[in-house]
Amino acid sequence: MAVSTRIAVIAVGDRLRHDDGIGWEALCRLRERAAARPLPPGTVLAECDQDPGWVIRLWDDTELAIVLEPAHGRPGHPGRVYRLELDSAALRRPDCLGPHGLGEAVEPARELDRLPRRLVSYAVEAADTTLGRGLSAPVAGAVDVLAERVEEEIVRHRGAAARDTGGDGRT
Incomplete structure (x- = not known):
C-alpha cells in the first residue's frame, strides 16, 4: 500500500438525528478554528454516513485517519x-474491530489492503438520536473538547512523523 502524508478526519453519523451529528459539528468547529490556525497541508476534513465503502475511500492512502x-x-x-487507537499492526489482526460502524469498514479494508497506517476513533456518547437537528446539551458541550483533541492528535502525529523521517515529515 502506498502511504502519503495525508491525514483524513472523517465525521461518521447522521446530522438529522440529533446527537448522531456530533462528528459533523466537530468538523464545523475545526473548519472555524483552521481560519486562525491552519491545519497541516494534506489534511482532509470529510463527512459521510456509515457506508463502509465511503469510509474506506476517505481513509485510503493515509498515514492517519481520525x-x-x-x-x-x-x-x-x-x-x-472515548478514544481508541489502532496502529497498522493492530489493524491487520483479523480479530480487530472498531467501535460503532468501524468494524464494518475495517474488515473489508483489511482484505482490500486499504487500511490507514494509523486509525484513531473519537466517539462521543449520545443522549438523543431521534429524528431532528441540534445536539443535546451534554453532547454540545463536548464539541470544543473533541475539536481540541483532534488538533492535538494531528500535532502529535506530525511531530512523530518528523522524528521518524529526520525532520522532513515524509515516510
Whole structure:
C-alpha cells in the first residue's frame, strides 16, 4: 500500500438525528478554528454516513485517519469522549474491530489492503438520536473538547512523523 502524508478526519453519523451529528459539528468547529490556525497541508476534513465503502475511500492512502462518531452506551454518560487507537499492526489482526460502524469498514479494508497506517476513533456518547437537528446539551458541550483533541492528535502525529523521517515529515 502506498502511504502519503495525508491525514483524513472523517465525521461518521447522521446530522438529522440529533446527537448522531456530533462528528459533523466537530468538523464545523475545526473548519472555524483552521481560519486562525491552519491545519497541516494534506489534511482532509470529510463527512459521510456509515457506508463502509465511503469510509474506506476517505481513509485510503493515509498515514492517519481520525474518525469522529457517536457512541451508544448503556447505561449512558452523554457527552463522554472515548478514544481508541489502532496502529497498522493492530489493524491487520483479523480479530480487530472498531467501535460503532468501524468494524464494518475495517474488515473489508483489511482484505482490500486499504487500511490507514494509523486509525484513531473519537466517539462521543449520545443522549438523543431521534429524528431532528441540534445536539443535546451534554453532547454540545463536548464539541470544543473533541475539536481540541483532534488538533492535538494531528500535532502529535506530525511531530512523530518528523522524528521518524529526520525532520522532513515524509515516510
